[in-house]
Amino acid sequence: MVSFDMKKERTLSILKPDAVRRSITGAINKKFEDAGLSVVAQKMVHISREQAERFYAVHRERPFFRELCDYISSGPVVVQVLEGENAVAKNRDAMGATDPQKAAEGTIRKEFGISISENTVHGSDAHDTAAAEIAFFFSGCEIY
Ligand code: CMP
Numbered sequence: 001m002v003s004f005d006m007k008k009e010r011t012l013s014i015l016k017p018d019a020v021r022r023s024i025t026g027a028i029n030k031k032f033e034d035a036g037l038s039v040v041a042q043k044m045v046h047i048s049r050e051q052a053e054r055f056y057a058v059h060r061e062r063p064f065f066r067e068l069c070d071y072i073s074s075g076p077v078v079v080q081v082l083e084g085e086n087a088v089a090k091n092r093d094a095m096g097a098t099d100p101q102k103a104a105e106g107t108i109r110k111e112f113g114i115s116i117s118e119n120t121v122h123g124s125d126a127h128d129t130a131a132a133e134i135a136f137f138f139s140g141c142e143i144y
Pocket of ligand 1: 059064067068098116117118119121122123
């Protein structure tokens with residue numbers, strides 16, 4: 001029998017200002033843990049405007065770039081590294097669609113999202129992006 005080595009993967013997650021402001025970070029972490037993801041690093045930071053522009057540089061040409069950077073730097077956030085099998089995909093499934101109005105029942109954005117801007121959580125969109133986004137916020141010795 002050929003056995004598959006389901007290697008663990010890591011992804012970067014941000015609990016956005018609307019999540020911290022409403023004290024729902026614990027409820028969101030429970031959803032991640034129920035989905036088979038472990039929190040292996042976590043800290044609260046207040047992202048500066050300049051850091052926001054660098055973090056979201058891929059969206060620089062989008063009409064919502066300014067609003068996005070204003071919002072993510074508007075208050076403290078929780079940045080975290082989630083680990084598990086297929087962590088990128090599992091995290092995206094748990095979050096639901098970017099627009100809370102289009103998110104599936106039971107997802108974090110459906111349950112907690114306010115708008116497409118205040119959509120409660122960010123998660124890396126691919127394995128490569130995850131590595132870059134984790135390195136943006138965490139040094140190796142900060143990850144369990
Ligand atoms: P996030 O996963 O953090 O990645 C980029 C963010 O841009 C996304 O979540 C949304 O919050 C935001 N975004 C995407 N589309 C729009 C839009 N049309 N208007 C405002 N913000 C948007």
